[in-house]
Amino acid sequence: MVATEQAPNLMDKNGEGAAPDPALLLSQAWVEAHVRTLALCLKQQQLETQLAISVGFPAADVALPDGSQRKASSLEDLEEALGRATSVEI
Template sequence: MDDSDNTTTLLPVTRRQVLTGTAAATTAWTLERKQSAREAGRTNVYSDPALTLWREWEKAHKLTEQLCQRQQRLETQLVHSVGFPCVNVRLPESGDVTVRSLEELNEVLGKWPDAAALREKAEAEFAAHQARWDAAAEETGYTAALRAEREAGDRVEDLLEAFSSTGATTLAGVVGKLDAVLREGEAWEECSEFPWPQIRSALGDLVLIARQAADD
């Protein structure tokens, strides 16, 4: 995330997504216990590199969600107390216009090349509002929370990338990989469109097979 306007959309978590992840995680751990019991003294599910990676991803994913929720709470407080940096510009014949960045200000005033005084005044007001926001963000811990969330998110992305080059040696490892892909993908994309329904179906099949194997 490059700016605060995007912080509310980084990792949206729904009840459905939480349940999907929990089912996959429970299945993975069940498979670990069952297979390790059957293969005592031999190479078992704990040596599956994909499952080891999934454990790391799960921890990083949970941490990112916690940090995201914290920075969103702090951002909400900032919005109520200071407001997102902006400035109202009164344009000839057009009335008041609210702009929320210097780039937007330049676009608005680009139609009025003779409005140097108006531009200078608007830039000064915007800079003052931005300074108030920055000071409050630092004081409340929002800046630190946003930085921590960004770093945790980068860690999650690195682990997700590693899944593409990490082969699974057990059914639990396959479940873990699909779990991570589905939960991350659903957070960003339209969940009802390809390929999420197909991935969801495949994960459900694996969960069913795993449960049947556990019962046997």
């Protein structure tokens, strides 16, 4: 049921159709949005898993001053490998 529709079979004490409680309609809309959000979250997690399996995680080989190499997959890894702060200001 779409949250903005009147709920079926709501009758007031005279047997007339009663308007649904606005809070109930808002609650139903929230539940529908929450269900959709959970479904989209699950889909994103599945896509991220497929991406990680197919291409792996990004990493780079960093040439160090002593001639050795080290893998870096984050800014923190790069800072640690080079022994200095390479912070990016936003």
